[in-house]
Amino acid sequence: MCHSLVTLLVLTATVGVAEVAAAALLEARPALVRTVTGAGGPGSWTYYADGLEIAAAAVLGLALLGTILVPALSRVLSRPLRPNTVYPLYGVRFTLQRAVARLTNTRFTIALFGDSSAIVHYLRALGYRLAPIEQTGTNFGTMLKHEVPALSRVGAGTMVSDGLSMANAEYSSTSFRTAPVTIGSHNYLGNNIVYPAGGRTGDNCLLATKAMIPVSGPVRENTGLLGSPPIEIPRSVERDHRFGHLTTGSGLRRRLTAKNHHNAWTMALFLAVRCLYVYGLLLIAMFPLTGNGGLYWLETVGTALLELAFTVGFFVLAERAVLGFRTLRPRFCSIYERSFWRHERYWKVPSILYLSLFNGTPFKPAVWRLLGVRMGHRVFDDGCRILERTLTQAGDGCALNAGSILQAHSLEEGVFKSDRITIGIGCTIGTSAFVHYGVVIDDHARIDADSFLMKGEHVPAHTQWRGNPAVELTTDADCRSKL
Incomplete structure:
Protein backbone atom coordinates (compact mmCIF):
# COMPACT_ATOMS: atom_id res chain seq x y z
CA MET A 1 0.00 0.00 0.00
CA CYS A 2 2.79 2.41 0.93
CA HIS A 3 4.70 1.57 -2.25
CA SER A 4 1.63 2.22 -4.42
CA LEU A 5 0.91 5.48 -2.58
CA VAL A 6 4.48 6.74 -2.94
CA THR A 7 4.55 5.80 -6.65
CA LEU A 8 1.24 7.55 -7.24
CA LEU A 9 2.45 10.69 -5.44
CA VAL A 10 5.67 10.75 -7.48
CA LEU A 11 3.78 10.35 -10.76
CA THR A 12 1.23 12.98 -9.76
CA ALA A 13 3.96 15.41 -8.76
CA THR A 14 5.87 14.78 -12.00
CA VAL A 15 2.80 15.31 -14.17
CA GLY A 16 1.76 18.32 -12.12
CA VAL A 17 5.15 19.97 -12.43
CA ALA A 18 5.19 19.29 -16.17
CA GLU A 19 1.72 20.79 -16.61
CA VAL A 20 2.55 23.86 -14.54
CA ALA A 21 5.78 24.36 -16.46
CA ALA A 22 3.99 23.95 -19.79
CA ALA A 23 1.27 26.39 -18.77
CA ALA A 24 3.82 28.92 -17.55
CA LEU A 25 5.77 28.60 -20.76
CA LEU A 26 2.60 28.96 -22.79
CA GLU A 27 1.53 32.13 -20.99
CA ALA A 28 4.91 33.81 -20.86
CA ARG A 29 6.73 32.52 -23.93
CA PRO A 30 7.69 35.93 -25.38
CA ALA A 31 8.92 37.12 -22.00
CA LEU A 32 10.84 33.88 -21.50
CA VAL A 33 12.48 34.25 -24.89
CA ARG A 34 13.66 37.74 -23.94
CA THR A 35 14.88 36.53 -20.55
CA VAL A 36 16.79 33.53 -21.85
CA THR A 37 18.17 34.92 -25.06
CA GLY A 38 18.40 38.62 -24.34
CA ALA A 39 16.43 41.44 -25.81
CA GLY A 40 17.67 40.84 -29.34
CA GLY A 41 15.20 38.03 -30.13
CA PRO A 42 15.51 35.78 -33.21
CA GLY A 43 17.20 38.59 -35.13
CA SER A 44 20.16 38.66 -32.74
CA TRP A 45 23.08 36.25 -32.66
CA THR A 46 22.80 36.06 -28.86
CA TYR A 47 19.42 34.37 -29.29
CA TYR A 48 21.12 31.43 -31.03
CA ALA A 49 24.30 31.46 -28.95
CA ASP A 50 22.40 31.30 -25.67
CA GLY A 51 20.15 28.56 -27.03
CA LEU A 52 23.21 26.51 -27.97
CA GLU A 53 24.63 26.96 -24.49
CA ILE A 54 21.40 25.70 -22.94
CA ALA A 55 21.31 22.65 -25.25
CA ALA A 56 24.96 21.79 -24.58
CA ALA A 57 24.44 22.17 -20.82
CA ALA A 58 21.42 19.85 -20.93
CA VAL A 59 23.13 17.07 -22.91
CA LEU A 60 26.54 17.27 -21.26
CA GLY A 61 24.87 17.60 -17.87
CA LEU A 62 22.92 14.39 -18.53
CA ALA A 63 26.14 12.64 -19.56
CA LEU A 64 27.90 13.87 -16.41
CA LEU A 65 25.04 12.84 -14.12
CA GLY A 66 24.82 9.45 -15.80
CA THR A 67 28.55 8.90 -15.37
CA ILE A 68 28.93 10.04 -11.76
CA LEU A 69 25.60 10.23 -9.95
CA VAL A 70 23.94 7.06 -11.29
CA PRO A 71 26.79 4.69 -10.26
CA ALA A 72 26.96 6.27 -6.81
CA LEU A 73 23.20 5.96 -6.27
CA SER A 74 23.21 2.43 -7.64
CA ARG A 75 25.76 1.24 -5.11
CA VAL A 76 24.02 2.96 -2.18
CA LEU A 77 20.52 1.72 -3.06
CA SER A 78 21.75 -1.84 -3.72
CA ARG A 79 23.30 -2.31 -0.27
CA PRO A 80 20.11 -3.41 1.55
CA LEU A 81 19.38 -6.04 -1.13
CA ARG A 82 20.86 -9.30 0.10
CA PRO A 83 21.17 -12.04 -2.53
CA ASN A 84 18.95 -15.12 -2.27
CA THR A 85 16.75 -13.46 0.35
CA VAL A 86 13.00 -13.38 -0.22
CA TYR A 87 11.32 -9.99 0.17
CA PRO A 88 7.63 -9.06 -0.19
CA LEU A 89 6.49 -7.20 -3.27
CA TYR A 90 5.82 -3.46 -2.94
CA GLY A 91 7.90 -3.13 0.22
CA VAL A 92 10.88 -0.89 0.87
CA ARG A 93 13.41 -3.25 -0.72
CA PHE A 94 11.20 -3.76 -3.76
CA THR A 95 11.11 0.00 -4.20
CA LEU A 96 14.91 0.12 -3.91
CA GLN A 97 15.36 -2.66 -6.44
CA ARG A 98 13.05 -1.04 -9.00
CA ALA A 99 14.83 2.30 -8.47
CA VAL A 100 18.20 0.66 -9.12
CA ALA A 101 16.91 -1.05 -12.27
CA ARG A 102 15.41 2.16 -13.68
CA LEU A 103 18.47 4.28 -12.88
CA THR A 104 21.10 1.92 -14.23
CA ASN A 105 19.25 0.89 -17.40
CA THR A 106 19.25 4.41 -18.80
CA ARG A 107 19.84 3.99 -22.53
CA PHE A 108 21.74 7.25 -22.91
CA THR A 109 24.84 6.35 -20.91
CA ILE A 110 25.04 2.72 -22.01
CA ALA A 111 24.70 3.83 -25.65
CA LEU A 112 27.38 6.48 -25.07
CA PHE A 113 29.97 4.09 -23.63
CA GLY A 114 28.99 0.86 -25.42
CA ASP A 115 31.16 -0.55 -28.23
CA SER A 116 34.21 1.11 -26.68
CA SER A 117 36.79 0.47 -23.99
CA ALA A 118 34.94 2.87 -21.68
CA ILE A 119 31.96 0.56 -21.17
CA VAL A 120 33.81 -1.85 -18.85
CA HIS A 121 34.80 1.01 -16.55
CA TYR A 122 31.24 2.33 -16.48
CA LEU A 123 29.82 -1.11 -15.69
CA ARG A 124 32.38 -1.58 -12.91
CA ALA A 125 31.30 1.76 -11.49
CA LEU A 126 27.70 0.50 -11.48
CA GLY A 127 28.78 -2.57 -9.53
CA TYR A 128 29.58 -5.23 -12.16
CA ARG A 129 32.36 -7.62 -11.20
CA LEU A 130 34.60 -7.77 -14.24
CA ALA A 131 38.11 -8.20 -12.85
CA PRO A 132 40.45 -9.16 -14.35
CA ILE A 133 39.59 -7.21 -17.51
CA GLU A 134 40.93 -8.30 -20.89
CA GLN A 135 40.22 -5.24 -22.98
CA THR A 136 39.12 -5.79 -26.58
CA GLY A 137 37.59 -2.36 -27.22
CA THR A 138 34.26 -4.10 -27.89
CA ASN A 139 33.57 -6.03 -24.69
CA PHE A 140 29.92 -4.91 -24.53
CA GLY A 141 27.50 -3.42 -27.04
CA THR A 142 25.21 -0.41 -26.72
CA MET A 143 22.14 -2.30 -25.43
CA LEU A 144 22.35 -4.03 -22.05
CA LYS A 145 19.85 -4.67 -19.27
CA HIS A 146 20.17 -5.81 -15.66
CA GLU A 147 18.12 -5.88 -12.48
CA VAL A 148 20.92 -5.40 -9.92
CA PRO A 149 24.34 -4.48 -11.35
CA ALA A 150 26.12 -5.37 -8.09
CA LEU A 151 25.05 -9.01 -8.58
CA SER A 152 26.35 -9.27 -12.16
CA ARG A 153 29.66 -10.96 -12.89
CA VAL A 154 31.29 -11.45 -16.31
CA GLY A 155 34.57 -13.32 -16.70
CA ALA A 156 37.73 -12.13 -18.37
CA GLY A 157 37.92 -12.10 -22.17
CA THR A 158 34.15 -12.39 -22.68
CA MET A 159 32.54 -10.41 -25.51
CA VAL A 160 28.83 -9.51 -25.33
CA SER A 161 26.66 -8.40 -28.24
CA ASP A 162 23.60 -6.15 -27.96
CA GLY A 163 20.48 -7.28 -26.16
CA LEU A 164 21.92 -9.13 -23.15
CA SER A 165 19.58 -9.15 -20.14
CA MET A 166 21.11 -10.12 -16.78
CA ALA A 167 18.07 -11.59 -15.04
CA ASN A 168 19.29 -11.31 -11.44
CA ALA A 169 15.86 -10.72 -9.92
CA GLU A 170 13.04 -13.25 -9.76
CA TYR A 171 9.41 -12.39 -9.04
CA SER A 172 6.32 -14.24 -7.91
CA SER A 173 2.80 -13.00 -7.24
CA THR A 174 3.72 -12.12 -3.64
CA SER A 175 7.49 -11.74 -3.35
CA PHE A 176 10.81 -11.35 -5.10
CA ARG A 177 14.45 -12.15 -4.55
CA THR A 178 17.75 -11.18 -6.10
CA ALA A 179 20.45 -13.65 -7.04
CA PRO A 180 23.93 -13.43 -8.61
CA VAL A 181 24.29 -13.96 -12.34
CA THR A 182 27.70 -15.24 -13.45
CA ILE A 183 28.93 -15.55 -17.02
CA GLY A 184 32.20 -17.42 -17.49
CA SER A 185 35.50 -16.34 -19.01
CA HIS A 186 36.30 -16.22 -22.72
CA ASN A 187 32.68 -16.55 -23.77
CA TYR A 188 31.04 -14.99 -26.77
CA LEU A 189 27.36 -14.00 -26.38
CA GLY A 190 25.19 -13.32 -29.40
CA ASN A 191 22.23 -10.97 -29.54
CA ASN A 192 19.05 -11.02 -27.44
CA ILE A 193 20.10 -13.43 -24.70
CA VAL A 194 18.41 -13.58 -21.31
CA TYR A 195 20.94 -14.98 -18.84
CA PRO A 196 19.24 -16.22 -15.63
CA ALA A 197 20.63 -16.71 -12.16
CA GLY A 198 22.03 -20.23 -11.94
CA GLY A 199 22.78 -20.51 -15.67
CA ARG A 200 24.74 -23.73 -16.29
CA THR A 201 27.45 -22.45 -18.59
CA GLY A 202 31.11 -22.00 -17.73
CA ASP A 203 34.23 -20.89 -19.55
CA ASN A 204 34.94 -20.78 -23.29
CA CYS A 205 31.34 -21.00 -24.52
CA LEU A 206 29.65 -19.64 -27.60
CA LEU A 207 26.08 -18.62 -26.72
CA ALA A 208 24.34 -18.02 -30.03
CA THR A 209 21.72 -15.36 -30.71
CA LYS A 210 18.44 -15.99 -28.83
CA ALA A 211 19.89 -19.15 -27.25
CA MET A 212 18.09 -20.44 -24.17
CA ILE A 213 20.51 -20.75 -21.24
CA PRO A 214 20.21 -24.11 -19.42
CA VAL A 215 19.61 -23.96 -15.66
CA SER A 216 19.99 -27.68 -14.95
CA GLY A 217 22.32 -30.49 -15.84
CA PRO A 218 26.11 -30.35 -16.13
CA VAL A 219 27.97 -27.09 -16.59
CA ARG A 220 28.64 -26.59 -20.30
CA GLU A 221 32.20 -25.56 -21.12
CA ASN A 222 34.34 -25.41 -24.28
CA THR A 223 31.28 -25.69 -26.48
CA GLY A 224 28.61 -23.70 -28.24
CA LEU A 225 24.88 -23.54 -27.50
CA LEU A 226 22.28 -22.77 -30.16
CA GLY A 227 18.51 -22.63 -30.07
CA SER A 228 15.66 -23.08 -27.64
CA PRO A 229 15.90 -25.70 -26.19
CA PRO A 230 19.66 -25.45 -26.73
CA ILE A 231 21.73 -27.92 -28.67
CA GLU A 232 25.51 -28.13 -28.58
CA ILE A 233 27.46 -26.90 -31.59
CA PRO A 234 31.20 -26.36 -32.22
CA ARG A 235 32.69 -23.54 -30.17
CA SER A 236 34.07 -21.89 -33.30
CA VAL A 237 34.73 -22.51 -36.98
CA GLU A 238 37.95 -22.19 -38.93
CA ARG A 239 36.81 -19.06 -40.75
CA ASP A 240 36.48 -17.17 -37.47
CA HIS A 241 40.22 -17.64 -36.79
CA ARG A 242 41.32 -15.91 -39.98
CA PHE A 243 42.09 -12.71 -38.05
CA GLY A 244 43.29 -14.40 -34.86
CA HIS A 245 46.80 -12.99 -35.27
CA LEU A 246 45.41 -9.46 -34.82
CA THR A 247 44.14 -10.23 -31.30
CA THR A 248 47.52 -11.24 -29.87
CA GLY A 249 51.11 -10.14 -29.93
CA SER A 250 52.86 -6.82 -29.55
CA GLY A 251 50.71 -5.17 -32.23
CA LEU A 252 47.50 -5.60 -30.22
Missing part, protein backbone atom coordinates in the same frame (compact mmCIF):
# COMPACT_ATOMS: atom_id res chain seq x y z
CA ARG A 253 48.23 -2.62 -27.95
CA ARG A 254 48.84 -0.38 -30.97
CA ARG A 255 45.67 -1.53 -32.71
CA LEU A 256 43.64 -1.15 -29.51
CA THR A 257 44.99 2.38 -29.02
CA ALA A 258 43.98 3.30 -32.57
CA LYS A 259 40.51 1.85 -31.99
CA ASN A 260 40.16 3.80 -28.73
CA HIS A 261 41.03 7.05 -30.50
CA HIS A 262 38.43 6.37 -33.17
CA ASN A 263 35.82 5.43 -30.56
CA ALA A 264 36.57 8.61 -28.59
CA TRP A 265 35.75 10.70 -31.67
CA THR A 266 32.61 8.60 -32.14
CA MET A 267 31.52 9.36 -28.58
CA ALA A 268 32.19 13.06 -29.16
CA LEU A 269 30.02 12.90 -32.30
CA PHE A 270 27.31 11.10 -30.31
CA LEU A 271 27.18 14.00 -27.85
CA ALA A 272 27.50 16.67 -30.54
CA VAL A 273 24.60 15.25 -32.56
CA ARG A 274 22.36 15.20 -29.51
CA CYS A 275 23.40 18.73 -28.55
CA LEU A 276 22.42 19.95 -31.99
CA TYR A 277 19.16 18.02 -31.84
CA VAL A 278 18.18 19.55 -28.48
CA TYR A 279 19.30 22.92 -29.82
CA GLY A 280 16.95 22.57 -32.80
CA LEU A 281 14.04 21.56 -30.57
CA LEU A 282 14.78 24.52 -28.29
CA LEU A 283 14.80 27.02 -31.14
CA ILE A 284 11.48 25.70 -32.42
CA ALA A 285 9.91 25.69 -28.95
CA MET A 286 11.19 29.15 -28.02
CA PHE A 287 10.32 30.90 -31.24
CA PRO A 288 8.02 33.82 -30.29
CA LEU A 289 4.38 33.34 -31.15
CA THR A 290 1.88 35.91 -32.30
CA GLY A 291 0.94 37.12 -28.85
CA ASN A 292 -2.74 36.33 -29.37
CA GLY A 293 -3.76 34.29 -26.35
CA GLY A 294 -6.55 32.51 -28.18
CA LEU A 295 -4.13 31.00 -30.71
CA TYR A 296 -1.50 29.70 -28.31
CA TRP A 297 -2.94 26.18 -28.07
CA LEU A 298 -3.29 25.89 -31.85
CA GLU A 299 0.23 27.19 -32.33
CA THR A 300 1.52 24.76 -29.72
CA VAL A 301 0.09 21.85 -31.72
CA GLY A 302 1.79 23.25 -34.80
CA THR A 303 5.05 23.50 -32.86
CA ALA A 304 4.79 19.84 -31.82
CA LEU A 305 4.25 18.74 -35.43
CA LEU A 306 7.17 20.89 -36.56
CA GLU A 307 9.41 19.33 -33.90
CA LEU A 308 8.38 15.84 -35.04
CA ALA A 309 9.23 16.69 -38.65
CA PHE A 310 12.53 18.18 -37.47
CA THR A 311 13.33 15.01 -35.52
CA VAL A 312 12.86 12.80 -38.57
CA GLY A 313 14.76 15.10 -40.90
CA PHE A 314 17.61 15.71 -38.45
CA PHE A 315 18.36 12.04 -37.70
CA VAL A 316 17.94 10.99 -41.34
CA LEU A 317 20.52 13.62 -42.27
CA ALA A 318 22.79 12.59 -39.38
CA GLU A 319 22.70 8.95 -40.44
CA ARG A 320 23.37 9.76 -44.07
CA ALA A 321 26.26 12.02 -43.04
CA VAL A 322 27.82 9.30 -40.85
CA LEU A 323 27.78 7.01 -43.91
CA GLY A 324 29.33 9.73 -46.05
CA PHE A 325 26.11 9.78 -48.09
CA ARG A 326 26.95 6.31 -49.37
CA THR A 327 25.47 2.87 -48.69
CA LEU A 328 26.83 0.06 -46.57
CA ARG A 329 28.62 -2.82 -48.23
CA PRO A 330 28.89 -6.44 -47.05
CA ARG A 331 31.99 -6.86 -44.90
CA PHE A 332 34.22 -9.60 -43.54
CA CYS A 333 36.90 -8.05 -41.35
CA SER A 334 38.47 -7.89 -37.91
CA ILE A 335 37.23 -5.63 -35.12
CA TYR A 336 40.64 -3.94 -35.36
CA GLU A 337 40.09 -2.67 -38.88
CA ARG A 338 38.91 0.86 -39.63
CA SER A 339 35.96 -0.35 -41.71
CA PHE A 340 34.48 -1.96 -38.57
CA TRP A 341 35.10 1.15 -36.48
CA ARG A 342 33.12 3.15 -39.00
CA HIS A 343 30.30 0.63 -38.75
CA GLU A 344 30.33 1.04 -34.96
CA ARG A 345 29.97 4.77 -35.52
CA TYR A 346 26.97 4.08 -37.73
CA TRP A 347 25.38 2.08 -34.88
CA LYS A 348 26.08 4.67 -32.22
CA VAL A 349 25.79 8.22 -33.57
CA PRO A 350 22.35 8.27 -35.26
CA SER A 351 19.19 7.35 -33.38
CA ILE A 352 16.10 5.45 -34.51
CA LEU A 353 14.22 5.57 -31.19
CA TYR A 354 11.79 8.10 -32.66
CA LEU A 355 10.59 5.49 -35.16
CA SER A 356 8.45 3.84 -32.47
CA LEU A 357 6.11 6.84 -32.77
CA PHE A 358 5.18 5.63 -36.26
CA ASN A 359 4.64 1.94 -35.46
CA GLY A 360 1.58 0.55 -37.24
CA THR A 361 1.16 3.60 -39.48
CA PRO A 362 1.93 4.14 -43.18
CA PHE A 363 4.52 6.72 -42.17
CA LYS A 364 7.06 4.24 -40.81
CA PRO A 365 7.85 2.54 -44.16
CA ALA A 366 8.27 6.04 -45.61
CA VAL A 367 10.85 6.89 -42.95
CA TRP A 368 12.62 3.57 -43.56
CA ARG A 369 12.95 4.57 -47.22
CA LEU A 370 14.52 7.87 -46.18
CA LEU A 371 17.04 5.88 -44.14
CA GLY A 372 17.96 3.72 -47.12
CA VAL A 373 15.80 0.61 -46.72
CA ARG A 374 14.50 -0.65 -50.05
CA MET A 375 10.95 -0.83 -48.80
CA GLY A 376 8.03 -1.83 -51.01
CA HIS A 377 4.49 -0.46 -51.06
CA ARG A 378 1.74 -1.33 -48.55
CA VAL A 379 4.22 -2.62 -45.96
CA PHE A 380 2.82 -2.93 -42.45
CA ASP A 381 5.45 -2.31 -39.77
CA ASP A 382 4.19 -2.64 -36.20
CA GLY A 383 7.55 -2.28 -34.45
CA CYS A 384 10.35 -3.89 -36.43
CA ARG A 385 14.00 -2.92 -35.88
CA ILE A 386 16.24 -2.82 -38.93
CA LEU A 387 19.89 -2.45 -37.96
CA GLU A 388 21.66 -2.13 -41.33
CA ARG A 389 19.16 -0.09 -43.27
CA THR A 390 20.93 0.12 -46.64
CA LEU A 391 21.61 -3.64 -46.65
CA THR A 392 17.94 -4.56 -46.20
CA GLN A 393 15.12 -5.00 -48.70
CA ALA A 394 11.42 -5.77 -48.05
CA GLY A 395 8.95 -6.28 -50.90
CA ASP A 396 5.39 -5.07 -51.42
CA GLY A 397 2.71 -6.12 -48.97
CA CYS A 398 5.02 -7.42 -46.24
CA ALA A 399 4.04 -7.52 -42.56
CA LEU A 400 6.81 -6.78 -40.06
CA ASN A 401 5.38 -7.50 -36.62
CA ALA A 402 6.17 -5.97 -33.24
CA GLY A 403 9.55 -6.82 -31.75
CA SER A 404 10.92 -8.37 -34.94
CA ILE A 405 14.56 -7.68 -35.84
CA LEU A 406 16.30 -7.66 -39.20
CA GLN A 407 20.03 -7.73 -38.42
CA ALA A 408 22.41 -7.86 -41.36
CA HIS A 409 25.57 -8.51 -39.33
CA SER A 410 27.23 -10.82 -36.84
CA LEU A 411 30.23 -10.40 -34.54
CA GLU A 412 31.95 -13.55 -33.35
CA GLU A 413 35.47 -14.16 -32.08
CA GLY A 414 36.49 -10.61 -33.00
CA VAL A 415 35.34 -11.11 -36.61
CA PHE A 416 32.72 -8.81 -38.13
CA LYS A 417 30.52 -10.21 -40.90
CA SER A 418 27.70 -8.44 -42.70
CA ASP A 419 25.60 -9.23 -45.74
CA ARG A 420 22.27 -8.31 -47.31
CA ILE A 421 18.79 -9.36 -46.19
CA THR A 422 16.25 -9.75 -48.98
CA ILE A 423 12.56 -10.26 -48.22
CA GLY A 424 10.17 -10.87 -51.10
CA ILE A 425 6.59 -9.83 -51.79
CA GLY A 426 3.81 -10.57 -49.29
CA CYS A 427 6.04 -12.07 -46.59
CA THR A 428 5.29 -12.08 -42.86
CA ILE A 429 7.92 -11.68 -40.15
CA GLY A 430 6.30 -12.76 -36.88
CA THR A 431 6.35 -11.07 -33.50
CA SER A 432 9.85 -11.06 -31.95
CA ALA A 433 11.28 -13.04 -34.87
CA PHE A 434 14.97 -12.51 -35.59
CA VAL A 435 16.34 -12.58 -39.16
CA HIS A 436 20.11 -12.77 -39.51
CA TYR A 437 22.47 -11.62 -42.26
CA GLY A 438 22.68 -13.18 -45.71
CA VAL A 439 19.05 -14.38 -45.61
CA VAL A 440 16.83 -14.53 -48.69
CA ILE A 441 13.09 -14.97 -48.14
CA ASP A 442 11.07 -15.62 -51.28
CA ASP A 443 7.56 -14.32 -51.96
CA HIS A 444 4.64 -15.04 -49.61
CA ALA A 445 6.74 -16.93 -47.06
CA ARG A 446 6.07 -16.73 -43.33
CA ILE A 447 8.49 -16.62 -40.40
CA ASP A 448 6.57 -17.44 -37.23
CA ALA A 449 6.68 -15.58 -33.92
CA ASP A 450 9.88 -15.75 -31.84
CA SER A 451 11.73 -17.68 -34.54
CA PHE A 452 15.45 -17.26 -35.26
CA LEU A 453 16.23 -17.46 -38.96
CA MET A 454 19.94 -18.14 -39.11
CA LYS A 455 22.54 -16.58 -41.36
CA GLY A 456 22.51 -17.50 -45.04
CA GLU A 457 19.16 -19.30 -45.00
CA HIS A 458 17.09 -19.42 -48.18
CA VAL A 459 13.35 -19.55 -47.48
CA PRO A 460 11.39 -20.81 -50.52
CA ALA A 461 8.18 -19.11 -51.60
CA HIS A 462 4.88 -19.99 -49.85
CA THR A 463 6.63 -21.85 -47.02
CA GLN A 464 6.29 -21.42 -43.27
CA TRP A 465 9.29 -21.50 -40.95
CA ARG A 466 9.21 -21.83 -37.19
CA GLY A 467 11.50 -22.38 -34.23
CA ASN A 468 14.87 -21.42 -32.84
CA PRO A 469 16.71 -22.12 -35.07
CA ALA A 470 13.92 -21.83 -37.61
CA VAL A 471 13.15 -24.77 -39.89
CA GLU A 472 10.54 -25.29 -42.58
CA LEU A 473 7.25 -26.75 -41.42
CA THR A 474 6.14 -29.84 -43.32
CA THR A 475 2.39 -30.14 -43.80
CA ASP A 476 0.43 -33.39 -44.17
CA ALA A 477 -0.15 -32.57 -47.83
CA ASP A 478 3.61 -32.30 -48.39
CA CYS A 479 4.14 -35.68 -46.77
CA ARG A 480 1.48 -37.35 -48.95
CA SER A 481 2.96 -35.81 -52.12
CA LYS A 482 6.41 -37.20 -51.26
CA LEU A 483 4.94 -40.67 -50.75
